[in-house]
Each structure stands twice: as C-alpha cells, then as structure tokens.
Amino acid sequence: MVMKIKEVANIAGISVRALHHYDQIGLLSPTNTTEAGYRLYTDDDLELLQQILFFREIGFPLKKIKEIIYSPSFDRQEALELHQKMLVEKRRRLDQMIATVEKTIQHMKGDIPMSNKEKFEGFDFSENPYEQEARERWGDQAVDESNAKLANMSKEEQSDLSKSMNAIYTKLAALRHDPPHSEEAQTAIQEWYVFLNKMGSYSLDAFKGLGQMYVADERFTKNIDQFGKGLAKFMCEAMAIYADTHKKQD
Amino acid sequence: MVMKIKEVANIAGISVRALHHYDQIGLLSPTNTTEAGYRLYTDDDLELLQQILFFREIGFPLKKIKEIIYSPSFDRQEALELHQKMLVEKRRRLDQMIATVEKTIQHMKGDIPMSNKEKFEGFDFSENPYEQEARERWGDQAVDESNAKLANMSKEEQSDLSKSMNAIYTKLAALRHDPPHSEEAQTAIQEWYVFLNKMGSYSLDAFKGLGQMYVADERFTKNIDQFGKGLAKFMCEAMAIYADTHKKQD
DNA sequence: TATAAAGTATGACGTAACGAGAGAGTCAAC
DNA sequence: GTTGACTCTCTCGTTACGTCATACTTTATA
Numbered sequence: 001m002v003m004k005i006k007e008v009a010n011i012a013g014i015s016v017r018a019l020h021h022y023d024q025i026g027l028l029s030p031t032n033t034t035e036a037g038y039r040l041y042t043d044d045d046l047e048l049l050q051q052i053l054f055f056r057e058i059g060f061p062l063k064k065i066k067e068i069i070y071s072p073s074f075d076r077q078e079a080l081e082l083h084q085k086m087l088v089e090k091r092r093r094l095d096q097m098i099a100t101v102e103k104t105i106q107h108m109k110g111d112i113p114m115s116n117k118e119k120f121e122g123f124d125f126s127e128n129p130y131e132q133e134a135r136e137r138w139g140d141q142a143v144d145e146s147n148a149k150l151a152n153m154s155k156e157e158q159s160d161l162s163k164s165m166n167a168i169y170t171k172l173a174a175l176r177h178d179p180p181h182s183e184e185a186q187t188a189i190q191e192w193y194v195f196l197n198k199m200g201s202y203s204l205d206a207f208k209g210l211g212q213m214y215v216a217d218e219r220f221t222k223n224i225d226q227f228g229k230g231l232a233k234f235m236c237e238a239m240a241i242y243a244d245t246h247k248k249q250d
Numbered sequence: 251m252v253m254k255i256k257e258v259a260n261i262a263g264i265s266v267r268a269l270h271h272y273d274q275i276g277l278l279s280p281t282n283t284t285e286a287g288y289r290l291y292t293d294d295d296l297e298l299l300q301q302i303l304f305f306r307e308i309g310f311p312l313k314k315i316k317e318i319i320y321s322p323s324f325d326r327q328e329a330l331e332l333h334q335k336m337l338v339e340k341r342r343r344l345d346q347m348i349a350t351v352e353k354t355i356q357h358m359k360g361d362i363p364m365s366n367k368e369k370f371e372g373f374d375f376s377e378n379p380y381e382q383e384a385r386e387r388w389g390d391q392a393v394d395e396s397n398a399k400l401a402n403m404s405k406e407e408q409s410d411l412s413k414s415m416n417a418i419y420t421k422l423a424a425l426r427h428d429p430p431h432s433e434e435a436q437t438a439i440q441e442w443y444v445f446l447n448k449m450g451s452y453s454l455d456a457f458k459g460l461g462q463m464y465v466a467d468e469r470f471t472k473n474i475d476q477f478g479k480g481l482a483k484f485m486c487e488a489m490a491i492y493a494d495t496h497k498k499q500d
Numbered sequence: 501t502a503t504a505a506a507g508t509a510t511g512a513c514g515t516a517a518c519g520a521g522a523g524a525g526t527c528a529a530c
Numbered sequence: 531g532t533t534g535a536c537t538c539t540c541t542c543g544t545t546a547c548g549t550c551a552t553a554c555t556t557t558a559t560a
C-alpha cells in the first residue's frame with residue numbers, strides 16, 4: 001500500500017513538515033515518488049518511521065538516530081527490547097509523578113509537609129538506568145565500529161583484507177567520473193557488496209544506508225576520498241542504485 | 251532555606267543554564283541574590299519551578315507558561331488537578347505503547363500481522379483529551395492589556411492586585427445566577443467599579459463599554475469565565491445597569 | 501467540463517530552548 | 531594563599547522543526 005505524505009503524518013501523529021525534514025536530512029526518504037514529485041510511502045517506510053519515533057521518544061538527536069538505524073550492525077529486535085524496558089521504567093516514573101502531584105495538592109489544601117526533593121520526584125530524566133544503557137549501547141558505537149574496521153585495516157596492516165579493499169577502492173576510483181548506473185560501475189559496486197558480505201552480512205537496505213553514510217559522515221568521506229576525490233559520493237550513488245535495482249527484482 | 255543555583259538544578263533535574271535562561275526571560279527569577287550577584291532560591295521559588303516543569307512536561311512553551319502562572323486568575327489547584335488527570339491519561343498511553351512494542355517484537359519474530367495504525371498506537375500526542383482541555387483552558391488567555399500591565403509589575407504589587415481582583419471576581423461569580431439588577435449584584439459591581447478606578451479613572455460610559463467588551467471579545471470572555479461560566483455575560487449586564495442607574499441619578 | 505478547494509513541492513527565513521565556550525570574579529578548604 | 535569547584539555575564543551555535551511565499555497537481559463539486 002502506498003500513502004501520500006499527509007496520511008502518513010496523520011497515522012504517525014507528526015507534521016507534514018517533519019516528514020519533509022526527515023527526507024531532507026536523509027533520515028527517512030520515501031521509497032518512491034510520483035512523476036510530479038509527490039512522496040509515496042510504503043509499509044516498510046512506515047516501519048522505519050515507527051522505529052525512528054521510538055528513538056526520538058527517548059531523546060536521541062535525529063543525526064544519531066540516522067547513524068543507528070542505518071548501521072549494518074543495528075539489531076532492531078535488541079533495540080525494541082531495550083526500548084520496552086525503558087517504557088516500563090518510564091511508567092514507574094510516571095506513577096511517581098502522579099503521587100507527587102497528589103501530595104502537592106494535599107500539601108496545598110491541608111498543609112501536610114513536603115520536602116524539596118519530594119516535590120520533584122519523578123521529574124529527573126537522567127535517572128533512568130535504561131536510558132543510560134541505551135546511550136552506552138548506541139551512543140558512539142555504530143560509527144566507530146565500522147570506522148575502526150576501515151581505519152585499522154586499510155591503513156596500518158597489510159592484511160589480505162585490506163589489499164582486497166584497496167583493490168576495489170582503486171577500481172572504483174578509476175570509474176568515479178562515469179555515471180554511477182553504468183554497467184562497469186554497477187559491477188564494481190557489486191564486488192564491493194560481495195566483499196562486505198564476507199565481513200558480515202549486509203541487507204540491501206543496510207548497504208544503501210552505508211553508502212549514504214559515506215557522504216554524511218566526514219570521517220568516512222575522508223577515508224574513502226583518499227583514493228580519489230569524489231569517490232565517496234560516487235559510491236554512495238552507485239550503492240543506492242544497486243540496492244534499489246536489486247530490491248525490485250525480488 | 252536558601253539554595254544556590256546548582257543545588258536547585260540538581261534537585262529539579264535540569265541544567266544550570268536552563269535556570270539562567272528562565273531568569274533571563276523572566277520566567278523564574280530567584281527571590282534574592284548575594285552582593286556578588288549569586289542567585290539564591292527560596293522554597294517558594296522551588297514551588298514555582300515545580301509548577302513550571304509541570305507545564306513544560308505537557309509541552310507548553312515557556313512564554314505561555316509565564317503568562318499562565320503570573321496571570322491573576324491563575325488557580326494553582328485547578329491546574330494541578332487537571333495536570334493529574336493528564337498524567338493518568340499519559341500513563342494509559344504509555345501502557346498502549348508498551349503493548350505496541352510488544353506486538354512489534356512479536357510481529358518481527360513470528361509474523362503476526364499488524365496494521366499501520368496499530369504500529370503507532372500510543373504515539374499520537376494530539377489525542378490526549380486533557381491536553382486539549384488544558385490548551386483550551388489556558389490557551390489564549392493573556393493577550394489583554396490589563397494582563398500585560400500586571401506582568402510588568404513587581405511580585406508584591408502583583409499579588410496584592412491580583413488578590414483583590416480575584417476576590418471580586420470570586421464574589422461576582424457566586425452571584426452570577428442572580429438577576430443582575432439585584433442589590434447584591436449591584437453592590438459587587440460597584441466594588442468592581444471602584445477597584446477599576448484605582449487603576450485608572452473610568453467614566454460610567456467607559457465602564458459600560460468595558461462590560462460590553464467582556465462579551466464581545468472572547469479573550470476577555472474566556473479570561474473572566476474562568477471564575478464561573480457565564481460570569482462575563484452577567485457582569486456585562488450588571489455593569490450596564492449600574493452605569494445607567496447612576497447616570498440617571500445626577 | 502470547468503473551476504474551486506485541498507494537497508503537495510521547494511525554498512528561505514524564523515524561532516524556541518537551551519548547549520557550549522570564553523573570560524573573569526567568588527567562595528570554601530586544605 | 532592557592533587550588534578547585536562554583537558562579538557570573540556575553541556571545542554564538544544548534545536542533546527540529548514552524549511559518550510563510552510561490553507554484554504545481556489532484557480531487558471534489560457545480
């Protein structure tokens with residue numbers, strides 16, 4: 001089922017403008033658009049949106065959310081399970097706040113005493129242990145993880161892996177002024193895809209997301225552009241095309 | 251007990267910078283300061299802060315919060331009671347969200363079906379009826395001039411004035427189902443007339459005109475009807491009668 | 501079928517509520 | 531009497547959109 005932007009906004013309870021924004025920053029781009037340029041969202045897009053709002057609820061900045069959900073190592077189920085724990089914790093805090101308000105009303109009416117600390121029970125967000133856990137779990141990891149792999153391997157050691165990577169990068173760099181949908185480009189990108197899947201399995205979505213990260217995160221960009229200026233951007237485009245064409249096929 | 255800024259920040263679970271900010275915009279200025287300029291907060295300040303955070307929690311912009319809590323007609327107890335209802339409602343929504351996440355996890359694992367609407371259950375803030383009520387109750391309140399005057403006055407002046415005003419409003423509200431020409435009503439209205447003339451001189455004509463504004467301008471109406479539904483209309487009639495009878499007498 | 505009404509797109513600019521940092525003064529403790 | 535934790539004011543930056551303005555597209559209605 002395809003939905004236009006307003007319907008999505010209504011279902012999710014956010015503004016159309018917010019969806020525009022999410023598209024603009026590459027956090028959630030609709031799968032397809034009409035010829036007139038209207039955004040058309042699929043059910044998959046909705047699932048992703050749901051996921052995004054989960055993270056937003058617990059106060060992650062959009063930038064970080066983007067990193068997290070497009071990270072190849074993102075485990076959605078784990079995220080959901082932690083999220084649930086956090087919600088339960090939040091409810092506990094809410095109960096406390098309700099009690100606090102109750103007490104405050106009593107305090108106003110009948111002058112039962114109330115300490116300063118009591119007056120704020122349930123307010124302090126920083127106390128939620130699960131939010132802490134979440135921050136640790138996803139805080140900087142997503143980027144650093146894959147970055148570490150890239151940086152350590154390609155630069156320092158002359159392992160087999162880094163040789164293969166270099167080879168592919170070099171090949172891609174040579175093609176970077178061709179159109180990214182050209183056959184050679186796509187073949188080279190496929191090689192890249194296969195290579196990555198040796199290191200850990202990548203869904204096509206993750207692959208596409210990874211490509212986007214190449215241009216979004218300057219640490220990646222720098223690293224990649226060492227092989228040729230503009231390579232990161234080129235790869236990003238080519239990877240997106242690759243992912244899209246192969247997704248349609250099944 | 252006096253507290254320095256950091257202690258307050260810790261108790262309330264907000265940042266020092268936030269308190270600076272609140273001071274800067276006149277939302278919460280500490281009762282006194284040291285010679286060196288250090289902010290010193292009293293218990294009363296803390297109570298006010300609690301109140302502020304209550305409103306912030308439900309998404310009111312600080313500007314509106316300022317209008318609300320410094321409005322002469324602000325009824326703290328009423329606010330708290332509504333707030334409590336909202337918290338309970340919020341808890342209900344939280345329960346729903348927890349269920350949604352649970353379902354989503356199931357959906358991921360075992361492929362139980364899930365509708366788009368289901369995926370977002372518990373998210374949509376705009377559905378909370380009490381938030382709606384709160385918005386209506388305090389939404390547009392403080393645009394009128396006398397309110398602006400009050401905002402610029404010092405705390406003491408403010409509370410004195412607002413106390414007198416509240417007293418008169420309350421008295422009138424109690425009489426609002428009597429006929430507006432009744433003796434009690436007219437006595438109360440006279441009190442109002444005298445009071446207004448303390449703030450600036452009103453001719454009987456102006457007084458009558460003001461009364462008409464109470465029903466013509468819904469900002470006034472709302473403001474006044476907070477003390478009792480129909481009070482504005484009642485006052486309008488009573489003021490007209492008062493003006494007319496006293497004009498005839500001379 | 502025409503025409504209004506509603507929806508959508510892309511900018512560009514605005515804004516709320518602080519965060520972050522600089523530079524300087526203040527206070528409690530060892 | 532100096533260090534380290536706090537505090538002040540000031541300024542600039544940031545996030546996540548809101549709010550027009552202007553123009554095009556689609557749907558509803560006469």
